[in-house]
Amino acid sequence: VEPLLRVTDLSVTYGVPRKGVGLGTGAALRGANLEVYPGEIVGIIGETGSGKTTLARATVGLTAPASGSIEFEGRDLTGLRGRELRNFRRQGRIQLVFQDPLRSLDPDLTVARLVAEPLEVAGGIDAATRAERADRALREVGLEPEVVRERRPRELSGGQRQRVSLARAIVTEPRLLICDEPVSALDVSNRNLVLNLLDRLRRDLGVAVVIIAHDLSSLAGIGDRVAVFYRSRLVEQGNLREVLTRPAHPYTALLVASAPSLGDESVLRPADIRVDRDDAGPVHSGGCVFADRCRFAVDACATRPALREVGERWSAACHLADRWRDDVIDNIRPVS
Ligand code: SF4
Known part of the structure; x- marks a missing residue:
């Protein structure tokens, strides 16, 4: 089986102010390698600043790499620019789920709008189909559309908000979900609920899942493979x-x-x-x-x-x- 995602020798640099010199560069990620196969759960583990979130952002095209390559479904993403890159992101084949749904979800939108929004961005899908697919995505994550559809993020519990984020991510039927610290802000029962949900989504929908976390217990029971980062470098996988x-x-x-x-x-x-x-x-x-x-x-x-x-x-x-x-x-x- 060919990997769905293959990251090879990826380095990302960022600008750092240097006294008297202006802006210098530092490394956020150095020579990272990673392979993700269809339908598997891979954990990326490392402390804050170890490069794991940078790797996720580069993979979805939010951060431009300095060198290396990112192949997804056999296509090199690092060569995409301008409209090509925007089109790729709009299709939602790779979706990023952020750590803090309260910050990533627009507080003024209802759950129905929030979940249907990525389909609106993708374009070419009529309103009735968007609503129907949003309802289906909500059911997939264990929420009843009739109950939550008209609510706004602040009217939901932390666990429900994280599930709305997931519904929003899977509504475009992605092949790869990248979840950045999906459970670190949750209590134990919600944490297990969200992890079990990710496990079920990969089984039912065949989606591959990357879980970014700072400790290994965030993967206990559900991960297939793990990549460990330390100071911007991959040290073991x-x-x-x-x-x-x-x-x-x-x-x-x-x-x-x-x-x-x-x-x-x-x-x-x-x-x-x-x-x-x-x-x-x-x-x-x-x-x-x-x-x-x-x-x-x-x-x-x-x-x-x-x-x-x-x-x-x-x-x-x-x-x-x-x-x-x-x-x-x-x-x-x-x-x-
Ligand atoms: Fe690094 Fe291994 Fe040497 Fe320890 S033993 S310093 S981990 S190379």
Whole structure:
């Protein structure tokens, strides 16, 4: 099966004010690679500023990359400009769901208008069909159109608002949904509801879903694969269950150990793994991005580790990926 989305060596820079020099450039994302296959759920995990939201924005054409390519359904999106880019975005084949529906949904519009709006933007669909498809999208996300149609965002609960955002995203029948921190503002019950909903949407509609989150527990139970970012770089990607069980990058191990609730998905517990050093180590500008925190760092880590295969469709950017796992992870006794 060909990937639906293939991001290759993508870098995005942004302008930063520099004293006496004017505007310089900084990296928001450096050499990122990502593949998403039809109908799968991929988690992109990383702390704030690690480049994960930049990757999402570049993928939907909201941010122009400095280099690299984004192929979607076999078509290079990085070459699209002007009208071509606008047309692509209007079609809604890739939809972005924002973290905070209160900010992303127009407070003056009713739910019916909000959900039908992307079809209006796409053009060529009459009003009756738009209304019918908006109702169908609302039902898909578990809302009764008759009850919510005339309400405005502030008249809905947080969970309902997030579902309206999702209805708005799926109304164009996208192939790929990118959800930026979809559950971080929700309480536990709404959080499970929205995650289960995403899982059902990919099963019923065959849509691929990318979930951007800052901790692994946002994926517990539903992700197929995961990509972990640290300081604008991809440090590991692979099958979620395998990565949770036997992370190949020390930073991933740190995330696994500090995730509040991974249920049965990982055999690792916080006390099992120590990857952090007690003191800050030297920062090598051209070296491994995790070197100043990594307790396994050796001289070779002053050179940037390339992403390399550590298993089937599983790669990590660590010089010692195999060695530290053999020494540390494989010596952990299974939790009984
Ligand atoms: Fe640690 Fe070196 Fe691996 Fe970086 S390359 S994560 S510093 S062992």
